[in-house]
Structures are given as C-alpha cells and as structure tokens.
Amino acid sequence: MKTFIIKRLIQALAVCLVISMISFFLLFLNADPALVLLPPEAEVEDIAAFKKQMGFDRPIIVQYLDFIGKVIFHADFGNSFVAKVPTLKLLAERVPATLKLTASAVLIANLIAIPLGILAAVRRYSLLDNLSTLIALMGQAMPLYWLGIMLIIVFGVWLGWLPISGSQTLPHLILPAVTLAAYLLPANMRLVRSGMLDVLNQDYIRTARAKGAGEIRVFIVHAFKNAAIPLVIITGLQFSILLGGTVVTETVFAWPGLGRLAVNSILMGDYPVVQAIVIFFSLCVVIGNLLADILAAFIDPRIRQE
Amino acid sequence: MNSSKILEITELTTCFDTPEGLVRAVDGVSLVIESGRTLGVLGESGCGKSVTALSVMGLLPKPQGRISSGSIYFQGKDLVRKSPRTLRALRGSEMAMIFQEPMTSLNPVYTVGEQIAEAFTIHEHLPKKLGLQKARETLFQVGIPSPEQRIHEYPHQLSGGMRQRIMIAMAMACRPKLLIADEPSTALDVTIQAQILDLMLNLQEETGMSIMMITHDLGVVAEMSDHLAVMYAGKVVECAPVDVIFNAPGHPYTLGLMRSIPRPGRKFSSGKQALAEIPGIVPGLIDPPPGCLFAPRCDRAFERCRLEMPPLFNLKDQSGSSHGVRCWLAESMAQQPATQGGRT
Structure with a gap:
C-alpha cells in the first residue's frame, strides 16, 4: 500500500x-x-x-x-502583472472558496445520487426508476450556465428565497453548489443504479439471502459496498470536470473562487496567475484520482493486492 | 404429519414468467426427507432440481419466479404459507444451502471470518467480536487448518476447495436441521470433490442433520444418499431407496442415465459406441406436449406415452420399500398409482 x-x-x-x-x-x-x-x-x-x-x-x-x-x-510563481502581488497570495485567497463549493457539490450530488440509485435498482422499472432516469437525462443534457441562470431567476428573482451572488453566508452557497451538483448527479445516480443491478445478480447476494440476511442488509452491506467501487473511482475522475464546472458556475454566481480568477486573468493577460491556476487545477485532478484509488483499495481487497 | 419427516414437499409447482411465456420449472413435485437422512435429487441441467431447492429456501428470483401451488412442510410448518420474515428467520439457522460456484458465492469485499460471523449476528444477535470467535470454531469444525489466520483472509486469497469449505462452514454455523447442497462438488477437482463430500458426511454424522443433495452425478448420489429422486423436465420420474434404483431402475430415463456412465473395460471400438447416450434434448417447458415428456427421447415409448402423462406408479419390490416410477411401462407391475412422491 x-x-x-x-x-x-x-x-x-x-x-x-x-x-x-x-x-x-x-x-x-x-x-x-x-x-x-x-x-x-x-x-x-x-x-x-x-x-x-x-x-x-x-x-x-x-x-x-x-x-x-x-x-x-x-515555490515562487512570480507576481501578478495586474495586481502586482505574488501570484501564490492571490491563489491562497481564492482556494478556500473553490474547495468549499466543489466539496459541497460532491456532497450534495452523492447524498442524492446514492440513495436514488439504490432505490432505482431495487425497484427497477418502477415509477421512481423511470422518473429518476428522466431527471438524469435532463440533468445530463442541461448546460451548466443555463441551469445556473434558471435557478437565479426562479429562486433569486421570482421567489426571492436565496441570494444570487457573492459568498458571505451559507445561503449564498446553496445555488452555486446545487448547480454544480446537478452536473455530477445524473452520472453518479446512473452509475450507482447500474452497479447495484450488476451486483444484485451476483451469486454472493444469493448466499447472503440464504444466510438469512434481511433486504436492507443485503442492499447496503452486501451489494452497495461492491457497487461503490466504480462510484469512488469516477468521483475522483470527476474532479477535472468539476474544476472546469467551477469556471462557469463561479462566473455566473460571482463566487470569489479560482474559476472566476482564472477567467478574469485570461481576459486581462495576467499570465503568471493563469499559469499557477492551471498547475493548481492539474494538481487537484491528480490528487483527486490518487485519493479515489486509495479509497477504492481500502474498500476492495483485490485492488489492494495488485 | 410423521414427526420423523423433516421436509415434505407435496405437489409443488413453481412457475417463471419469461418473455416467451409461463414456464413450469417444477411441476407437481412431491418429495420427503426424513430426519438425519440424505435425499439425492438427480437430473440433467434445467430439470428443475435447483428450482425445487430455491422454492424450499424461499430464494426464488423475484419477481419472475413464484410457487403457484403445493405445500412445503418443514418441521411441520408449511413454508409456502409463511411470511417472508418467517422464512428469513429459518434461512441460515434451521435450513441452510450451499451452492455450485464456490468461486463467486462469497462476497469479495469481506473477510471469510466476517461472512461466517454474520450468520451469528443475524440469528443469535451476537456482537461482531463474539461472532468472529464462533466463526473460528466453525472453521475448525470443517477441518480448515489455522482458522485463526484464515478468518482474516479474503475469498480471492483462497482456492476453490477452500472456498467451498468456507461455504459449508457458513451454512453449518447455526447448526441447521436441513442442509440443501446444490451441486456442491461439481466445480471442484475430483480429489477435492471427495474431500468435500466426506466432510458433509462427517458433519451429518456429528450433527444429525438431513441433507438434500442435488447433483447430476450418479457417483455422488451412490456415495451420499439414502434415497433418490430422479427429475426430468420439472417432474419426479422415479424415486426409491438408492440401492433399489441402482439394482432395478424402473424408468427408461434413469436407465439411460446409468448406461451413460463410462465403465472400465468398455471401449470405443470400430465406430460402435459402447457408451450409451440418451438421444435428443429436454423439451421446452413452455406449452409442453401432452403425454410423457420423455417420450420423444424414449426408445420404448408407445402410443399412450405420447397422449397421456403417466402417474407415479408405486412398485413394491421384495424388500417392501416403495418405488415410484412415472412410466406407463410400470403400470402392469404397480399395485396402485402412488398418490404421493417418494419418501425417504
């Protein structure tokens, strides 16, 4: 290990x-x-x-x-051409906001995707399954910026329930995090569903039932732990998509994170900053994959042995 | 109900919904297993022997499979009329099952100790630590060397024979009264096969459990069973004590099975096959033709065989044990059609 x-x-x-x-x-x-x-x-x-x-x-x-x-x-990325301060300092100011946003998005997406995926697999071809498939399809087809704008119109402008820009309070986090989560949710839900369907047909599930395990034990203890392995690996890979997503989402919601800094720096030709952000993003993607691999090895002893 | 019968299946019919139509995988099967004895269920693939076992265990694949009629009395209670919750409580404690594929029947992400201990967690509500300790004892009981170390291993680290021992340990964990073994040795090497069968016989001697031994291997049946039921296309076609059937098989299908065992001395010479085969294949079970389902493959079939399904005729042999044969040829020798399946 x-x-x-x-x-x-x-x-x-x-x-x-x-x-x-x-x-x-x-x-x-x-x-x-x-x-x-x-x-x-x-x-x-x-x-x-x-x-x-x-x-x-x-x-x-x-x-x-x-x-x-x-x-x-x-560890010197040079000075920003525009702000005339060390690039690293600019980055350090923005990183927490982006991490907060992406972590919330991953959390929201999986908190919904996992139970929904399990239920869809267990009640295959039921109304719930078909409905979740439909929602997943819509979610996958929807551009991020469009969804963000729609959420702003509905919840920010019409209903007035949530703030639409900035990052001062927890409610500020909701709309951008939900937008980003909507991007991950469909794929993850389908992944959990198909993983569960595959696992539920395995011989060891029959063994668990023959042992007298109840349905919930069968689904969670025996099936989901196996179905979670691809989910973990995909979530690691999704880091790259997610960071790309923050560029759009942060711009739409004026979220003071790295994504917006990247867009502004590109527009102003602030190359040292762009350079540093690109390297930081690639580091995030690589570390995300590494963490996913470690977590997968933790779940599956066969990966551990390889 | 006779108290010495642990399992009595009467006229069990189990159906499957398939895209092509309704399949009666098990059609009016009656079987009896007495306490402490072994019933062999013999037949080729698709004859309904595994489905019979899954019906008893309440493990039919849902929603396609269901028991449409008949009864399954286990220790005096009709399992067909019991709730899923009651069945679940019986599974793994009073009755247990082991499967053909030891390679895929264990969960890859848990240690074997955890998987055996689970039976104790479910049925005896033991905490995990105590469950693991009992798992160790169970492994010792099924003759696994250094159980202390084994309980921490994962299935992929074990050989097929070892995995089947683990499956047996898991099944035996709560000392079931009935063990259903679905081709437990088929996927294993011959030497390991013998070890596994020996182990089952030893455990039976120790615990006094009954065994339903499902197999397509006559050798396994001869070694393990007291009674034998031969199944064909979802029906029991012959049932009697093992020695009765081996001495005087009554059904042409059973006879065919016995002739298809290779024996030393018989050689394949000049194109003439000494090893007999049964021509044809098992008929489809969707809209089966009237009459005996074996008739199309039977060299002794006559007119009536193709028109009318024979009942199970009860032949009484010299020793007085009952011998059921589902064949019109047996009619003349039968005292009366047997109303029920073979008893063991």
Whole structure:
C-alpha cells in the first residue's frame, strides 16, 4: 500500500510538470504578452524595453526553465502583472472558496445520487426508476450556465428565497453548489443504479439471502459496498470536470473562487496567475484520482493486492 | 404429519414468467426427507432440481419466479404459507444451502471470518467480536487448518476447495436441521470433490442433520444418499431407496442415465459406441406436449406415452420399500398409482 501511494505520487508530479510545460507554451502561442499588457498605442521602443525588463526577449525555453525553476525551488510563481502581488497570495485567497463549493457539490450530488440509485435498482422499472432516469437525462443534457441562470431567476428573482451572488453566508452557497451538483448527479445516480443491478445478480447476494440476511442488509452491506467501487473511482475522475464546472458556475454566481480568477486573468493577460491556476487545477485532478484509488483499495481487497 | 419427516414437499409447482411465456420449472413435485437422512435429487441441467431447492429456501428470483401451488412442510410448518420474515428467520439457522460456484458465492469485499460471523449476528444477535470467535470454531469444525489466520483472509486469497469449505462452514454455523447442497462438488477437482463430500458426511454424522443433495452425478448420489429422486423436465420420474434404483431402475430415463456412465473395460471400438447416450434434448417447458415428456427421447415409448402423462406408479419390490416410477411401462407391475412422491 505504501509503495503504491509513493509510486502514484511520483507519477502525479511528473504529470504536473508536463502540464506546466504545455500550458506555458500554449500561453505564449496565444499572444505576445507584451502586446496584451501594454496599451495599443505603445511605441516599438517601449515594447522592446518592456520585453527586456520582463525577460520576454529571451528564448521561450529559457523563460520556461527560469519559471519552473523558481516554482520548484522557491515555490515562487512570480507576481501578478495586474495586481502586482505574488501570484501564490492571490491563489491562497481564492482556494478556500473553490474547495468549499466543489466539496459541497460532491456532497450534495452523492447524498442524492446514492440513495436514488439504490432505490432505482431495487425497484427497477418502477415509477421512481423511470422518473429518476428522466431527471438524469435532463440533468445530463442541461448546460451548466443555463441551469445556473434558471435557478437565479426562479429562486433569486421570482421567489426571492436565496441570494444570487457573492459568498458571505451559507445561503449564498446553496445555488452555486446545487448547480454544480446537478452536473455530477445524473452520472453518479446512473452509475450507482447500474452497479447495484450488476451486483444484485451476483451469486454472493444469493448466499447472503440464504444466510438469512434481511433486504436492507443485503442492499447496503452486501451489494452497495461492491457497487461503490466504480462510484469512488469516477468521483475522483470527476474532479477535472468539476474544476472546469467551477469556471462557469463561479462566473455566473460571482463566487470569489479560482474559476472566476482564472477567467478574469485570461481576459486581462495576467499570465503568471493563469499559469499557477492551471498547475493548481492539474494538481487537484491528480490528487483527486490518487485519493479515489486509495479509497477504492481500502474498500476492495483485490485492488489492494495488485 | 410423521414427526420423523423433516421436509415434505407435496405437489409443488413453481412457475417463471419469461418473455416467451409461463414456464413450469417444477411441476407437481412431491418429495420427503426424513430426519438425519440424505435425499439425492438427480437430473440433467434445467430439470428443475435447483428450482425445487430455491422454492424450499424461499430464494426464488423475484419477481419472475413464484410457487403457484403445493405445500412445503418443514418441521411441520408449511413454508409456502409463511411470511417472508418467517422464512428469513429459518434461512441460515434451521435450513441452510450451499451452492455450485464456490468461486463467486462469497462476497469479495469481506473477510471469510466476517461472512461466517454474520450468520451469528443475524440469528443469535451476537456482537461482531463474539461472532468472529464462533466463526473460528466453525472453521475448525470443517477441518480448515489455522482458522485463526484464515478468518482474516479474503475469498480471492483462497482456492476453490477452500472456498467451498468456507461455504459449508457458513451454512453449518447455526447448526441447521436441513442442509440443501446444490451441486456442491461439481466445480471442484475430483480429489477435492471427495474431500468435500466426506466432510458433509462427517458433519451429518456429528450433527444429525438431513441433507438434500442435488447433483447430476450418479457417483455422488451412490456415495451420499439414502434415497433418490430422479427429475426430468420439472417432474419426479422415479424415486426409491438408492440401492433399489441402482439394482432395478424402473424408468427408461434413469436407465439411460446409468448406461451413460463410462465403465472400465468398455471401449470405443470400430465406430460402435459402447457408451450409451440418451438421444435428443429436454423439451421446452413452455406449452409442453401432452403425454410423457420423455417420450420423444424414449426408445420404448408407445402410443399412450405420447397422449397421456403417466402417474407415479408405486412398485413394491421384495424388500417392501416403495418405488415410484412415472412410466406407463410400470403400470402392469404397480399395485396402485402412488398418490404421493417418494419418501425417504
């Protein structure tokens, strides 16, 4: 187990390094930072001077090595071009809000998806099953920003029950978290349902019944623990989708998280910030997968042995 | 009710709803098992022997399968009329079942100790720690070396034979009065097979339980059973004490089964098969034809066989034990049609 985790951590670092490289080059392909940062009427000499001052005149590979060296050895992502403060400080201010949002979304999604998926499998082809399938289909087909706006109109504007932007209080969390959760819920519910249906046909379920286990014991103790393994792994993978989702959701709800910071930084050409966010997101995805693998190994002894 | 009968199945009919129509997987089956004895139920795949067992256990797949008529008296109580809750309380305590596939019959995410201990948690409401201790004792009882260590192992770490021992330990945990074994040795190597059957015989001697031994293997039946019921297409076609059937099989199907056992000395020579086979396959059970269902495969069938289903005729042999045969050929030898199935 220990070597398994260490091996995965090394892999994770390598993945992050490659991602940093790709994103760094992509940013420079996108546009010349000097042109984005300076006003359009800047003279050629000014641009050249600016490039020299910022180090943009060096070959791109040198710039990258300089950047990644500082990151690795000094945890220094440079200063924000716009806010003129260390990038890491900007990030640190935003990370808690995004983590709060994503964690709530995962929690809400699974708290609904798991019981609903189990019930749908147990009462297969019932009204409840068909209804949940329909809702899942709608949820999967709905764009995130559209759902967010609809929720704002209904609960914020028409009913006036919930605040529609900002992050000051717990009610502020509800609409963005529900929006993001709606994104995960359909897939997870279907996953639990199909996992349960598969497991309930296994011989060991019959053994449990032959032992005198009641239905609830059969469903939860014997079936769900097996059906939960794919759910755990998928939830780990969903981190990447989720972080992408925060970019949209945070923008719609003016949630002061990393997603909105990413959008603003891209629009303003604040490359060091974009760069740091990309690396942070990729780190999150890798760690999410790692945690999922560890949790799955914890549930299933066969994975542990591999 | 005779008190020495632990199980008496009378005219049991179990149906399955399938997309093609209603299937009577078990059709008017009557069986008796006496306390401490073993009934062998013999037949080829799909003849209804497993469904009979699942009907007794109340484990028919839902919602497709259901008992449509008949009774199953277990220790004097009709299980067909009992609530699911009552059946659940009996399962794993008074009656237990082991299955054909030891590889897939254990839950992969729990240790074998936890899985055996669960029986004690369910039926004796023991806390987990005490349950594990009793699981260890049960493993010792079924002859598993170093049970202390085994209870912490997971099914995937064990061999097929070991898993079947665990299944037996689990079934024996609460000392059932009746053990239903559905082809318990079929999936195992021959040497392991013998060990598992021996183990069951030993446990029977120790505990005095009754066994319903479901198999398609005549050798297993000969070794294990006191009585034998031969099933074909959902019906009992012959039932009697094992030695009676082995000495004088009354039904052409039973005879065919016995002839299809390879024996040393018989050789396949010059294209002439010495090993007899029964031609054809078991008929579909949706809209079965009238008459004896074995008639299309029977070389001794005559007109009446194709028109009318024979009752179970009761032949009395010299020893006086009852011998039921569902065949028109037995009519002349029978004293009267047997009203009930074979008794053991």
